[in-house]
Amino acid sequence: MYFLGAVYLTSYYHYFRLDAFSLGFGFAELSIQSLNVLKVPVVIVLTVAVLAARHLTTRESAPAQGSLARMLERWGRAVVRAHLAFILAGLALLLLWSRIQPYGWTAPLLLGTGVFLGQTPWASGGTTASTLWSKAVPVFTGGLLMMWAFSLATSQLGEQEAQQAAGQLVRRTAVAILSTDRLSLAGPGLKAEDLGAKAHYRYRYTGLRRIIERNGRYYLLPLGWDPRTGPTYVIQDGNDVRVELLPGTQ
Structure with a gap:
């Protein structure tokens, strides 16, 4: 929360030629400012992502009586097996970095998503590895990519809201x-x-x-x-x- 709050305020006040850190914001203020990122679409996506991640990291099957659940599970398995496609799409967007601005955050988001999906049991056919290079390093890398994506998206949001404030x-x-x-x-x-x-x-x-x-x-x-x-x-x-x-x- 502190990190995203700092990114948001830095981008917001930079639009007005001010340095957010020279304004003397404290730790609590920066953390609270991160709540500006919580828009309705973001909350919906995060909720779905958490529920999906909880299911993907287990080997539980959908209940037999739930046809919708079975359909969603099949769809989820297909998405997980396509984790390399997420990584390739993210790499392609990195090569097109200057052309996808101000939506550059989509590149590390796809990369991080692909890396995380590749660590689920469904991607490995039900087997999971626990060695440093096969588990810890990919998860750490995926976390860094996600933080990069979140910081870029938060910076874009801060600049957009500064533009709206200047327009009004x-x-x-x-x-x-x-x-x-x-x-x-x-x-x-x-x-x-x-x-x-x-x-x-x-x-x-x-x-x-x-x-x-x-x-x-x-x-x-x-x-x-x-x-x-x-x-x-x-x-x-x-x-x-x-x-x-x-x-x-x-």
Whole structure:
């Protein structure tokens, strides 16, 4: 959970030109962020995979009275026997790596699936080996391939959700910056006002939206932010600067 949370936040904030680790996230926060990966399709696939793995790692046959169970078992045996096809498909996608982006995670996923299927009793005709090279090394390799696939998929998800957040920037928490001195803030959608010499906070800047706030630092984007050229502002709250949080446009 920590690993996937770190991958997700790194990809998400990288889109806004921020380093997730410089934001000071703790172990618990990174672990909780991994729950962003648990979408409905992911939960369904994981549930089916766990149930299938439990059945494939045993030699139990389907109940005699269950025609559907027998059909699913035959289908499962056919899939297991085709584990080399999964590996070959994964290798082919690795050769086409640049052409399958941003879905490169499918290559290690197929490789890892093929390796794991090859370790089941059904793939070996009901016999299982227990030596280091025939069991431990393939399982370790399959685990690494699966973690690679999960990290690539999580990174893609983080970037996609960052793009969605940037596309709906106006809905995020609005921020008004009040400052005693003029600040070098400029950009599309950003408005600067001079409230007069009598005001303690003379200059007011609006048209900003909050990405995150950490330890008194506000990471802000102007409403017209462009992911290719737009700046990300970092404002430190202090005696000369006051930050006001307002509701965004709904």
